[in-house]
Amino acid sequence: MTGDRASEATPRPVQRDLNPGDAWVETPTGERYWGRFGAAGVLAFDERRGVLLQHRAEWSHHGGTWGIPGGALHAGESPLDGALREAAEEAGVPRASVRPRCFWLVDRDVWSYTTVVVDVEDPFEPVPGDAESLELRWVAIEDVDDLVLHPAFAQAWPSLRRSLSRRPHLLVDAANVVGSVPDGWWRDRQGAVERLVRRLAALDRAGVAAPALGLEGASWHPRIEVVVEGVARGAAGSGEVALITALGSGDDAIEARARALTAAGATPVVVTSDRALRERATAAGAAVHGATWLLDLLADVDR
Structure with a gap:
């Protein structure tokens, strides 16, 4: 129940360990x-x-x-x-x-x-x-x-x-998000993706405020998938975050996955600042947010 308001009758005590919160x-x-x-x-x-x-x-x-x-x-x-x-x-x-x-x-x-x-x-x-x-x-x-x-x-x-009819999935364009921060990612793209995955795992545990996803409620735990390509294909994943290895173009993989999620009744949210991919993702039925949107969410979790 959501909001247990007192009635005149006193609930019968149950056999549990005493809890100071039971009042x-x-x-x-x-x-x-x-x-x-x-x-x-x-x-x-x-x-x-x-x-x-x-x-x-x-x-x-x-x-x-x-x-x-x-x-x-x-x-x-x-x-x-x-x-x-x-x-x-x-x-x-x-x-x-x-x-x-x-x-x-x-x-x-x-x-x-x-x-x-x-x-x-x-x-x-x-x-x-x-x-x-x-x-x-x-x-x-x-x-x-x-x-x-x-x-x-x-x-x-x-x-x-x-x-119950809303199933948000974050589809993260790893190359675009990693490349948006000049932290030396070009020297170790695989390591940069793995750092991103660890931060996304923390976001998965913390959740995302509902307004950030355009949804009702207090917070949500969208499923998170990261699309990797090129030299980052060997990046290690985590239990909370799924890695999708693009055999060819990462953009093609993201568009295909967005279409599949939409067809399955889910709500894909593609994270990329690439203009061409944003248009393709929108046409595939996905909501789209830029890399800064995701980085701001990650920064809140880091604090």
């Missing part, structure tokens, strides 16, 4: 929200089965409604870590089986709730880990509105649903 936060106007350090939850999306929803136990807040696994954050815990921990505790969601897609934030000044939308990369069956669930179920996107939803989740669902 109510009260706003100046008297509203109360669960989670002294904020709260977070996971909306897991499986392209074949839909989204994972939790049928809340009758004794719980808004019992009997459907929402997502989540709960109070621990002190110093990031929303991502807290959301994945709660999803593992309540629904048996394996952290290694999912990849963050985007984050949505509800901010009440004194309290916040973060919904982490994740893609299921290794299918799993949910398993109730405590007494908070009547049922855990994969629900087709088109069937979600047929359920009695937790009020906060119902309010957030239209935006969350739109995010």
